Amino acid sequence: MTxxxxxxxxxSAVLALGLVLSACLAKRxxxxxxxxxxxxLLAAALVMPFSLALPxxxxxxxxxxxxxxxxxxxxxxxxxxxxxxxxxxPPASGGTVQPSDRLAxxxxxxVIGWFAGMVVTxxxxxxxxVRVRRLAARATRVEDTRWLQTLASVAKRFGLTxxxxxxxxDSSNLLATWGLLRPQVLLPHQALDWSPDRVxxxxxxxxxxxxxxxxxxxxxxxxxxxxxxxxxxAWMVCARLRxxxxxxxxxxxxxxxxxxxxxxxxxxxxxxxxRRPGSTWASALPMAHPSTLERRIAAMLNPRLDRQAxxxxxxxxxxxxxxxxxxxxxxxxxxxxxxxxxxxxxxxxTGGVLPGVEVAxxxxxxxxxxxxxxxxxxxxxxxxGPGKYGLEVTLQGFRALRQEFELRDARDWDRAVTLQVxxxxxxxxxxxxxxTAPAPPPPSGVEVVRVGGNVRAPRKVRDVRPxxxxxxxxxxxxxVVPIEAVIGRDGTVSSVRVLSxxxxxxxxxxxxxAVRQWRFTPTLLNRQAVEVVITxxxxxxxxx
Numbered sequence: 001m002t003x004x005x006x007x008x009x010x011x012s013a014v015l016a017l018g019l020v021l022s023a024c025l026a027k028r029x030x031x032x033x034x035x036x037x038x039x040x041l042l043a044a045a046l047v048m049p050f051s052l053a054l055p056x057x058x059x060x061x062x063x064x065x066x067x068x069x070x071x072x073x074x075x076x077x078x079x080x081x082x083x084x085x086x087x088x089x090p091p092a093s094g095g096t097v098q099p100s101d102r103l104a105x106x107x108x109x110x111v112i113g114w115f116a117g118m119v120v121t122x123x124x125x126x127x128x129x130v131r132v133r134r135l136a137a138r139a140t141r142v143e144d145t146r147w148l149q150t151l152a153s154v155a156k157r158f159g160l161t162x163x164x165x166x167x168x169x170d171s172s173n174l175l176a177t178w179g180l181l182r183p184q185v186l187l188p189h190q191a192l193d194w195s196p197d198r199v200x201x202x203x204x205x206x207x208x209x210x211x212x213x214x215x216x217x218x219x220x221x222x223x224x225x226x227x228x229x230x231x232x233x234a235w236m237v238c239a240r241l242r243x244x245x246x247x248x249x250x251x252x253x254x255x256x257x258x259x260x261x262x263x264x265x266x267x268x269x270x271x272x273x274x275r276r277p278g279s280t281w282a283s284a285l286p287m288a289h290p291s292t293l294e295r296r297i298a299a300m301l302n303p304r305l306d307r308q309a310x311x312x313x314x315x316x317x318x319x320x321x322x323x324x325x326x327x328x329x330x331x332x333x334x335x336x337x338x339x340x341x342x343x344x345x346x347x348x349x350t351g352g353v354l355p356g357v358e359v360a361x362x363x364x365x366x367x368x369x370x371x372x373x374x375x376x377x378x379x380x381x382x383x384x385g386p387g388k389y390g391l392e393v394t395l396q397g398f399r400a401l402r403q404e405f406e407l408r409d410a411r412d413w414d415r416a417v418t419l420q421v422x423x424x425x426x427x428x429x430x431x432x433x434x435x436t437a438p439a440p441p442p443p444s445g446v447e448v449v450r451v452g453g454n455v456r457a458p459r460k461v462r463d464v465r466p467x468x469x470x471x472x473x474x475x476x477x478x479x480v481v482p483i484e485a486v487i488g489r490d491g492t493v494s495s496v497r498v499l500s501x502x503x504x505x506x507x508x509x510x511x512x513x514a515v516r517q518w519r520f521t522p523t524l525l526n527r528q529a530v531e532v533v534i535t536x537x538x539x540x541x542x543x544x
Contacts (some may be wrong), residue, residue: 005049007047007051008228008230008231010047010051010330011044011045011047011048011228011231012044012231012233012435013325013329014040014043014044014047014322014325014326014329015040015041015044015231015233015234015236015237016233017036017040017322017325017517018036018037018039018040018041018043018044018322019040019233019236019237019238019240021036021040021318022036022037022240022244025146027306028306029248029251029305029306029307029308029309029310030244030247030248030250030251030299030307031244031248031251031308031310032310032314032499033244034212034241034244034245034248035203035310035318036318037237037240037241037244037407038217038241039318039319039322040220040237040322041217041220041221041224041237041241041544042220042225043219043229043322043323043325043326044234044331047326047329047330050326050327050330050331051330051331054327054330054331071519075325084434104361105507106410114230117229117230118227118229120229120501121225121229122222122223124224125219125222125226132176132178132186135169135170135171135174135186135522136167136169136178136179136184136186137436138169138170139167139168139169139170139184139186140167140168141165141166141167141168142166142167142191142192144189144192145455146196146199147166147199147203148166150196150199150200150203151164151166151203151207152255154200154203154204154207155207155496156255158207158208158211158252159211160207160210160211162182162183162210163182164183164184164185164207164210165182165183165184165185166184166185166187166203167184167185167187168187168188168189168191168192169186169187169188169189170189171186171188171189172189172273172274173188173273173274174186174187174188174208174274175187175188175202175270175274177206177209177210177214177215178215180213180215181213182217183215185202185203185206185207187202188273188274190273197262198266198269198270200258201253201258201262201263201266202266202270204252204253204256204258205249205252205253208249208252208253209245209249212245212248212249212528214245214249217241217245218238218241218242218245221237221241222238222240223396224238225237225238225344232473240378243295245298246296247295247296248309249261250296250299250300251305251307252309254300254307255307260300260301260303261300261301263300264297264301267296267297267300268293268297271293297390299401311332324345328455339381339383339384339385340383340384340410340413341381341382341383341384342361342369342380342382342383342384342407342415343378343379343380343381343411343413343414343415344359344378344379344414344415344416344417344420345373345376345377345378345379345415345416345417346359346373346377346379346393346395346417346418347377347416347417347418347419347446347528348398348418348419348421348466348525348526349418349419349420349525350525350526350528350530351420352379352526353373353376353377353378354373354395354398354419355373355374355375355376355377356372356373356395357372357377357379357380357393357394357395357419358370358371358372358393358394358395359372359373359381359391359392359393359417359476360391360392360393361381361384361389361390361391361392362389362390362391362392363384363387363388363389364387364388364389367386369381369382376497384407385407386406386408387406387407388404388405388406388407389404389405389406389407390402390403390404390405391403391405391415391417393417393419397457398419398420398421399420399421401417401419401420403417421530421532423523456523456524456525457523458487458491458520458521458522458523458532459520459521460518460519460520461491461519461520461521462517462518463518464514464515464517464518465514466510466511466513466514466515466540467510467514468510468540469506469507469509469540470506471506471512472504472506472507472540473542477504477544478539478540478541478542479503479504479507479539479540480503480535480537480538480539480540481498481500481503481508481511481512481538481539482498482499482500482503482535482536482537483496483497483498483499483505483511483512483515483535483536483537483538483542484496484497484499484531484532484533484534484535484536485497485518485533485534485535485536486516486531486532487520487523487531487532487533487534488531489522489523489529489530489531490522490529491519491520491521491522492519492520493515493516493517493518493519493520494510494531496515496516498511507538507540510538510540511536511538514538515536515538
């Protein structure tokens with residue numbers, strides 16, 4: 001959740017920069033301001049992938065609120081409290097679950113709330129796409145010579161070579177452009193009665209949208225707004241992006257030689273005929289949107305406005321500026337510099353949580369803080385500051401674990417620890433007398449680690465004793481063979497290897513042959529059979 005909050009903050013900074021730059025360019029063309037806003041939206045969308053790909057730039061932040069309000073002596077290491085009180089310090093208990101439970105509940109609520117808000121925000125866009133698609137599928141393709149000749153003329157003027165379809169729909173209030181690979185200009189059913197001048201104005205405006213790829217930019221902006229629905233900056237950028245795109249297309253129409261007053265007259269008449277071209281068609285780009293009409297007409301009638309399209313040099317400079325701002329923001333990692341409680345969850349190899357696990361935190365000065373995991377496997381240690389630490393985790397039946405790590409980012413204070421089933425150890429002594437009649441070998445001693453919790457240790461059901469090699473006995477040689485074997489899930493010994501290269505091959509072969517024939521009951525972890533490692537030490541001795 002901390003990562004998502006950080007990404008939201010960094011994307012907000014990029015969007016805010018885009019709004020500021022757009023405001024600073026108020027006297028420049030609407031096309032340039034549109035590029036500024038579109039580039040800032042793209043940069044905000046790239047914050048997440050850049051954050052995952054770029055190395056972290058950690059910046060510590062001062063802690064404003066004390067995390068643990070416990071008395072001072074409760075935060076001291078165990079050894080320090082023992083010296084001050086003269087009695088052994090009790091371990092810090094990990095049995096209190098309310099903080100971690102509240103945190104988990106808060107995270108769940110935040111995720112559900114974000115998803116619900118995204119669905120509500122994206123709903124009109126998705127519904128609009130479906131409606132426009134269905135309406136376009138039922139639309140009638142315009143074959144009128146007047147429209148087609150005007151389309152060809154305007155497309156040639158704008159340098160468009162893609163196939164553009166003009167379609168008349170059943171709707172009386174839809175005049176818009178939509179689509180990417182095969183764009184369509186959707187007209188209301190009364191469009192065939194328009195005058196040639198109005199046909200020219202409409203096609204100039206709509207083809208300007210197509211040439212500028214405004215539909216793709218606006219759909220991308222609406223998608224990002226759905227993801228960042230809680231951020232008012234995303235809503236502001238989307239609204240201004242749509243407004244600037246319409247004004248930029250108006251400038252393109254005026255650039256073809258259409259007079260401002262004539263264009264304003266046509267736009268007012270279109271707005272009167274298309275009375276509801278607003279949010280109903282959010283997935284398209286309606287030409288006569290009422291919310292922007294007054295501002296657009298004022299801009300048409302202002303001869304002093306800059307209507308020049310931005311040059312590639314200006315667009316490249318703008319992209320580089322936003323990229324230079326986005327990259328440091330994406331790699332920025334802010335963390336609390338002050339102490340915070342170290343918490344985490346203990347798991348076994350099957351993913352189950354382990355209660356009653358003793359956890360000890362050791363710092364560079366060998367001071368120790370101790371806690372025990374609760375019924376849900378959570379543990380919580382007192383507040384500690386950034387630095388290098390060692391985490392020691394022990395539980396009967398599992399391998400002891402010591403984990404070295406460094407606390408830097410805020411997320412480092414929440415750990416996940418997985419314990420493996422403990423090793424079995426067995427020592428076998430194979431003895432033989434130096435005389436012809438061998439003395440009976442002493443019984444083998446089996447030492448198995450104690451297990452607890454959900455672990456059931458294996459029990460040997462078939463024991464095969466190693467035989468003393470005759471050649472080694474006649475030569476009067478002795479030796480010790482350290483062996484590591486794996487007890488499979490079915491209780492058989494699946495692999496055996498000698499751990500030392502200083503063992504005579506005759507001793508190694510005799511020991512390995514015996515161990516391979518052993519059989520055990522399966523080792524159960526949470527009622528599931530698992531593999532376990534057994535270490536065997538076979539000692540060959542001669543008596544007398």
